[in-house]
Amino acid sequence: xxxxxxxxxxxxxxxRFGGNxxxxxxxxxxxxxxxEYLAIMGESGSGKTTLLNILASLDKPTGGEVFxxxxxxxxxxxxxxxxxxxxxxxxxxxxxxxxxxxxxxxxIFLPLVLSQKPxxxxxxxxxxxxxxxxIDEILPKYPYEISGGQKQRTAVAxxxxxxxxxxxxxxxxxxxDSKAAMNLLKIFSEINEAGQTILMVxxxxxxxxxxxxxLFIKDGEIxxxxxxxxxxxxxxxxxxSMTLTVLATGGVKGE
Amino acid sequence: MNKIxxxxxxxxxxxxxxxxYVPYIxxxxxxxxxxxxxxxxxxxxxxxEMPGSINLKTILFLGTIVIGIFSTIFLFYTNSFLxxxxxxELGLYxxxxxxxKHIARVLFYExxxxxxxxxxxxxxxxxxxxxxxxxLLLKLLHFTTPIQFYIDGRGLLITAGxxxxxxxxxxxxxxxxxxxxxxxxxxxxxxxxxKEPKSSWIVTLFGIISLGIGYxxxxxxxxxxxxxxxxxxxxxxxxxxxxxxxxxxxxxLLKVLKKNKNFYYQSRNFISVSGMIYxxxxxxxxxxxxxxxxxxxxxxxxxxxxxxxxxESMMRDMYHFDMIVVGENTGNDEALVAxxxxxxxxxxxxxxxxxxxxxxxxxxxFLEGDHFMPDLVAKEDKDNNYYTTKTDVWLIPxxxxxxxxxxxxxxxxxxxxxxxxxxxxxxxxxxxxxRSFSVxxxxxTFPLNNKKAELVGKTCYIIVKDEGVIADIQNNLYxxxxxxxxxxxxxxxxxxxxxxxxAFSENVFQQVEGINPDIxxxxxxVSLTEWYxxxxxxxxxxxxxxxxxxxxxxxxxxxxxxxxxxEDRDRFEIMxxxxxxxxxxxKTIGKQILMVFFLPLAGATxxxxxxxxxxxxxxxxxxxxxxxxxxxxxIVVTLIYALIYALVYWWTAKAYYKLVK
Ligand SMILES: Nc1ncnc2c1ncn2[C@@H]1O[C@H](COP(=O)(O)OP(=O)(O)OP(=O)(O)O)[C@@H](O)[C@H]1O
Ligand SMILES: [Mg+2]
Numbered sequence: 001x002x003x004x005x006x007x008x009x010x011x012x013x014x015x016r017f018g019g020n021x022x023x024x025x026x027x028x029x030x031x032x033x034x035x036e037y038l039a040i041m042g043e044s045g046s047g048k049t050t051l052l053n054i055l056a057s058l059d060k061p062t063g064g065e066v067f068x069x070x071x072x073x074x075x076x077x078x079x080x081x082x083x084x085x086x087x088x089x090x091x092x093x094x095x096x097x098x099x100x101x102x103x104x105x106x107x108i109f110l111p112l113v114l115s116q117k118p119x120x121x122x123x124x125x126x127x128x129x130x131x132x133x134x135i136d137e138i139l140p141k142y143p144y145e146i147s148g149g150q151k152q153r154t155a156v157a158x159x160x161x162x163x164x165x166x167x168x169x170x171x172x173x174x175x176x177d178s179k180a181a182m183n184l185l186k187i188f189s190e191i192n193e194a195g196q197t198i199l200m201v202x203x204x205x206x207x208x209x210x211x212x213x214x215l216f217i218k219d220g221e222i223x224x225x226x227x228x229x230x231x232x233x234x235x236x237x238x239x240x241s242m243t244l245t246v247l248a249t250g251g252v253k254g255e
Numbered sequence: 256m257n258k259i260x261x262x263x264x265x266x267x268x269x270x271x272x273x274x275x276y277v278p279y280i281x282x283x284x285x286x287x288x289x290x291x292x293x294x295x296x297x298x299x300x301x302x303x304e305m306p307g308s309i310n311l312k313t314i315l316f317l318g319t320i321v322i323g324i325f326s327t328i329f330l331f332y333t334n335s336f337l338x339x340x341x342x343x344e345l346g347l348y349x350x351x352x353x354x355x356k357h358i359a360r361v362l363f364y365e366x367x368x369x370x371x372x373x374x375x376x377x378x379x380x381x382x383x384x385x386x387x388x389x390x391l392l393l394k395l396l397h398f399t400t401p402i403q404f405y406i407d408g409r410g411l412l413i414t415a416g417x418x419x420x421x422x423x424x425x426x427x428x429x430x431x432x433x434x435x436x437x438x439x440x441x442x443x444x445x446x447x448x449x450k451e452p453k454s455s456w457i458v459t460l461f462g463i464i465s466l467g468i469g470y471x472x473x474x475x476x477x478x479x480x481x482x483x484x485x486x487x488x489x490x491x492x493x494x495x496x497x498x499x500x501x502x503x504x505x506x507x508l509l510k511v512l513k514k515n516k517n518f519y520y521q522s523r524n525f526i527s528v529s530g531m532i533y534x535x536x537x538x539x540x541x542x543x544x545x546x547x548x549x550x551x552x553x554x555x556x557x558x559x560x561x562x563x564x565x566x567e568s569m570m571r572d573m574y575h576f577d578m579i580v581v582g583e584n585t586g587n588d589e590a591l592v593a594x595x596x597x598x599x600x601x602x603x604x605x606x607x608x609x610x611x612x613x614x615x616x617x618x619x620x621f622l623e624g625d626h627f628m629p630d631l632v633a634k635e636d637k638d639n640n641y642y643t644t645k646t647d648v649w650l651i652p653x654x655x656x657x658x659x660x661x662x663x664x665x666x667x668x669x670x671x672x673x674x675x676x677x678x679x680x681x682x683x684x685x686x687x688x689x690r691s692f693s694v695x696x697x698x699x700t701f702p703l704n705n706k707k708a709e710l711v712g713k714t715c716y717i718i719v720k721d722e723g724v725i726a727d728i729q730n731n732l733y734x735x736x737x738x739x740x741x742x743x744x745x746x747x748x749x750x751x752x753x754x755x756x757x758a759f760s761e762n763v764f765q766q767v768e769g770i771n772p773d774i775x776x777x778x779x780x781v782s783l784t785e786w787y788x789x790x791x792x793x794x795x796x797x798x799x800x801x802x803x804x805x806x807x808x809x810x811x812x813x814x815x816x817x818x819x820x821x822e823d824r825d826r827f828e829i830m831x832x833x834x835x836x837x838x839x840x841x842k843t844i845g846k847q848i849l850m851v852f853f854l855p856l857a858g859a860t861x862x863x864x865x866x867x868x869x870x871x872x873x874x875x876x877x878x879x880x881x882x883x884x885x886x887x888x889x890i891v892v893t894l895i896y897a898l899i900y901a902l903v904y905w906w907t908a909k910a911y912y913k914l915v916k
Binding site for chain 2: 079083097098100101102110111113114
């Protein structure tokens with residue numbers, strides 16, 4: 001059974017005062033296997049963030065179903081949704097979303113504290129993680145005192161520390177320079193090697209070329225997908241940019 | 256560029272920032288109204304005709320100055336808050352290619368709009384509200400003669416002038432802010448440098464000590480005079496302590512909590528403690544301001560209300576009788592006075608009751624042990640010390656005493672009885688020059704006066720065998736003085752309506768003045784009208800300033816809530832993304848806000864509790880010794896204040912939640 005299964009997902013935004021309707025997702029179906037590293041690409045406004053928000057149970061779809069490990073997350077009760085999210089999902093956002101009120105260490109601890117883990121255990125998990133992400137030196141600092149790359153690695157640490165089934169990342173390299181971005185992608189590849197399932201939305205071909213599979217969305221629908229197979233990063237890069245060109249010139253669905 | 260581009264942009268900006276600029280303009284209008292009202296009362300000629308008007312005018316003058324200073328500080332404070340909020344917007348203009356010169360021009364036009372609106376509405380409001388308050392003032396003063404209310408042209412000019420200067424200065428500080436900052440700083444202005452708050456144990460300790468000294472002074476004050484002198488010292492210590500503890504102490508305390516890992520890493524404490532540290536750092540000064548302002552409101556209103564309510568009983572303490580006439584028994588003064596009293600009473604329809612007529616001798620002396628020493632201090636050397644140490648001695652023949660107190664005591668040549676106001680006379684004997692007496696009885700009640708201590712100096716009444724003994728005492732103490740005649744005294748109460756009693760008193764005063772200007776006269780009713788003007792003035796000023804301080808408090812709270820709301824909106828979202836329940840987030844944040852905003856009220860209540868003793872002592876200087884009354888007034892005022900505070904919190908919290916949603 002797949003870890004994540006998305007079935008004919010549909011999302012229509014209705015503006016507050018009735019009026020205009022925007023179809024952000026029209027019919028999206030795909031599945032993610034355990035240990036996969038999936039990138040989702042598409043033009044601006046194609047519905048990527050919308051899709052991710054639904055997967056993250058931050059938003060409800062207007063139609064369709066999403067199964068994580070066999071549980072339909074669309075049907076989870078509001079009162080249980082936070083705990084579900086905490087225990088099963090990890091998030092990395094474009095703008096980091098760290099809290100200024102907490103030190104780096106406490107930011108990473110936040111989801112664990114919310115699930116009421118004892119301090120010793122939190123500390124035990126933090127040690128190797130912070131070393132691996134290269135942030136063990138800055139743990140006592142505050143978000144406004146560190147660089148963007150460090151912030152994003154902190155956010156990754158916060159996502160990983162709960163040992164989630166699935167990491168969701170929305171343009172994680174968007175606010176980083178190329179060096180910090182490469183650094184982050186290397187980390188993603190490493191944790192994926194170690195067995196972590198990752199789903200990443202990105203505009204960057206370089207970022208997507210690290211993934212094992214790339215999914216293209218256009219006008220709220222899956223347009224195409226590419227498997228890495230035996231390709232290396234460079235070949236993957238070539239293939240992705242070709243597909244994007246076709247996509248931009250208005251190619252028809254399918255290959 | 257088009258000439259009206261800047262004024263137009265300025266108007267758009269003001270509209271866009273309405274949720275902060277409307278309260279700011281209201282603040283300006285409020286300050287202008289308050290200032291104009293005070294200064295126009297001060298300049299009001301009609302009030303000059305009132306008895307005791309000089310005191311009232313002094314009170315109003317002080318009020319004008321206090322309001323002027325307060326408005327200046329407060330407008331600067333709100334302005335700095337506004338400009339901080341708007342730095343981002345200004346930075347954006349600058350990045351979009353607007354020169355600093357142009358930004359300054361926008362700011363200038365904005366200030367012009369604010370100034371015109373505030374001054375027009377403020378002065379108009381001042382004229383209208385001033386009229387209403389004027390009627391209230393007259394009512395408080397018990398001043399019934401209708402006085403023409405007028406528009407004070409000079410007051411209008413002074414008010415406009417002062418506020419133009421204030422607005423100009425705020426504009427200047429804004430210019431400097433823009434000039435100093437580069438666009439990046441401007442862009443980040445709102446959120447810049449939220450550094451980990453520093454807590455210093457030294458500052459905390461200093462705050463505790465300072466507060467301790469302030470409280471200590473307040474608790475150990477002995478006399479009313481001391482209370483008035485030391486009150487301001489205590490106030491300064493308490494203010495310093497409050498600021499130190501709010502800024503440093505609160506954070507030090509929270510950090511101790513944070514150090515305790517098992518406590519801190521509990522999901523509830525985790526968010527509250529770090530959130531509180533963050534909030535306290537940003538709000539400490541504002542909260543300390545609120546705490547101090549609230550304390551001032553409570554103390555001012557409680558004391559003035561106590562004074563106002565208590566004044567009749569205070570006057571009763573001072574005036575054991577409604578009317579007293581004491582004069583030298585030369586010619587037929589006594590008969591003329593008696594006739595005047597009787598005739599006027601008939602004319603005015605009042606009835607003199609409880610009449611006591613007696614003969615008495617009067618002298619001042621210094622009491623050392625059981626020796627009454629002659630008072631030989633020259634007129635020009637009579638200083639404060641003289642008045643606090645001298646004793647007023649009234650000598651009364653036994654026959655008159657027995658008559659007025661309905662007793663039949665016996666005294667021989669060498670015996671006396673004494674009634675000492677305040678402390679008892681503790682000696683068994685007393686000596687005037689060469690003449691000694693043994694004290695037969697220490698009276699505890701006396702028809703002419705009560706036992707409550709005088710504030711300044713001492714008074715005692717000594718009953719001796721007869722007039723011969725009185726002359727003997729006077730001769731022994733002052734052998735060289737030959738005006739030692741016996742005095743006559745008339746003590747009586749009045750029955751009738753209040754206006755008639757006052758008219759009676761004033762008429763008799765006039766006539767007695769005509770008989771012999773040296774005759775002493777005192778009337779409860781005449782004094783009461785004079786004191787009404789003082790205490791009514793105090794009450795008016797107290798309530799007026801109290802209301803003003805309260806408005807300031809409300810505005811600080813409002814501005815705080817708004818700025819918190821903007822910041823919390825983002826944090827609120829992040830917390831949900833990380834896996835916190837929406838309801839839970841709302842609950843924790845709500846609790847923090849509640850704590851932050853009720854902390855100053857709690858602080859103010861504690862301050863007032865400690866200040867109570869000093870307040871009571873100070874009021875005793877005005878002869879208000881009814882501690883129960885003061886306590887009730889203070890508690891009621893505090894409760895009402897807490898209620899208003901809670902309402903304000905509730906109202907601003909709504910604005911806050913609207914932002915957060
Ligand atoms: N809350 C909302 N209300 C109404 N319409 C929305 C809302 N959020 C997104 N949309 C619309 O849905 C469509 C998809 O938006 P979405 O944010 O998913 O795009 P995206 O692929 O993430 O774009 P980008 O790459 O620019 O981030 C867009 O047309 C957008 O305008
Ligand atoms: Mg997006």
